[in-house]
Amino acid sequence: xxxxxxxxxxxxxxxxxxxxxxxxxxxxxxxxxxxxxxxxxxxxxxxxxxxxxxxxxxxxxxxxxxxxxxxxxxxxxxxxxxxxxxxxxxxxxxxxxxxxxxxxxxxxxxxxxxxxxxxxxxxxxxxxxxxxxxxxxxxxxxxxxxxxxxxxxxxxxxxxxxxxxxxxxxxxxxxxxxxxxxxxxxxxxxxxxxxxxxxxxxxxxxxxxxxxxxxxxxxxxxxxxxxxxxxxxxxxxxxxxxxxxxxxxxxxxxxxxxxxxxx
Numbered sequence: 001x002x003x004x005x006x007x008x009x010x011x012x013x014x015x016x017x018x019x020x021x022x023x024x025x026x027x028x029x030x031x032x033x034x035x036x037x038x039x040x041x042x043x044x045x046x047x048x049x050x051x052x053x054x055x056x057x058x059x060x061x062x063x064x065x066x067x068x069x070x071x072x073x074x075x076x077x078x079x080x081x082x083x084x085x086x087x088x089x090x091x092x093x094x095x096x097x098x099x100x101x102x103x104x105x106x107x108x109x110x111x112x113x114x115x116x117x118x119x120x121x122x123x124x125x126x127x128x129x130x131x132x133x134x135x136x137x138x139x140x141x142x143x144x145x146x147x148x149x150x151x152x153x154x155x156x157x158x159x160x161x162x163x164x165x166x167x168x169x170x171x172x173x174x175x176x177x178x179x180x181x182x183x184x185x186x187x188x189x190x191x192x193x194x195x196x197x198x199x200x201x202x203x204x205x206x207x208x209x210x211x212x213x214x215x216x217x218x219x220x221x222x223x224x225x226x227x228x229x230x231x232x233x234x235x236x237x238x239x240x241x242x243x244x245x246x247x248x249x250x251x252x253x254x255x256x257x258x259x260x261x262x263x
Contacts, residue, residue, distance in 0.1 A: 001144070003071060004154040005079035006039030008139060008203055009089060011161050012213045015181040019204065020087060020167045023176045023194070035185075035194040037203070038086040039079070041152065046081065047074035049121035054096035055134025064138040065155050065223060075155045076133050081120040083159065085113050087167040087177065091136065091159060092129040099132055101164030114171065135159055137217060142199040143227035145239060153225075156203060160213055182208050189251050196251075198228060198241050205243065 009020040023035050047070055061072035080091045084103070088110065093099040103110075106127070112118040124131060137158040144151040161167060169177035180188070185204050188194045196204070210216045228241035238248065 001151040001153055003042040003075060003078075004040060004152040005042060005075050005082060006037050006154055006156050006199075007079050007083045007136070008037050008156060008158045008207070009083070009087070009161055009167060010158060010207075010213050010216055011179070013179075013181060015183065017207060017210060017213060017216065018179045018181050019185060019207070020161075020179055021177065021185060022086065022169065022171075033195060034197055034200070035189075036197070036200055037156075038083050038089075039154070040082040040086070042074045042078040043081075043116070043119075045119040045121065046077040047071070049073070049077045049119065051077070051121040051124050051131055053131035053133045055132060055136075061133075061138065065141060066225070076136060076157075077120060077131070079136055079155075079157045079159075080131055080133075081113065084110060084120075086171045088170060089159075089161055089165050089167050090129075091132045091162070092124055093132060094128060094130070096130050096132075099135070099162040099165075100129070101162070103165060107170070110170070135162070137219075137221070138223060139221050140199075140203065141223050141225045142202075143225055145228045145230045147230045154199065156199070158216055160217060186250075192251060198239050198244070198247060199226075201247055202241070202243055205246070 011018050020038065021035050022038060024033060058069040058073040061076055062069045065072060065075065084090045088103050090100050090103045090106070109118060109123050113120060113123060139156040139158045141155050143153050167177070167179070182204055189196045189201065207216065210219070226241060228239045231238055231240055
């Protein structure tokens, strides 16, 4: 089982909280065609990264997620790296209390990061940048059910898009990207226009309890690992998890374990 980090990017809008979502390329080995938040697997370079960061230290993050400090550090680094790779949002700045406002100058290196030709630590060090761990908030922890071919222990984070930065879809892993209000994202899913895995749906549904980004940032999430169970109903594979009844009742096409959803 591989460790992974996912970041829920949020911003305030006239319709309430908006989140940045990507539709993964259909041919991908895991979650192809699904609508997801930015994120991906932890790399060995994340665990061994020698970089400067500001904000809560590895001990604090370890306590939040119930892991050791090395895994906590790797998860935070992976969260920041994947967010930059997949949508161009860079949670780093030249000083401990500043953040980059324009990431366009780093486009070539962003591609090199995605191709694993450059490590995140090397990139930050080259430009004298400090990782802003204080811009991330721990949110939840989901573990892929036993029985899946690819299994991940995924730590979810929340982050606010820094002023001046623009999220985009300049990644080989996304067929389309965009900001959606929580209500619109859930409505798309209810109409069967998108497919949301249970963890993604659960984060969207849970965020509807908050009126603003400030409320989300101020929240202290109590993180208990959730590992859904697979089971069959009339020969159809389903997932047992907190909130499953609303999930299966709410959409025209929820995840049902069909093979075409695993290509």
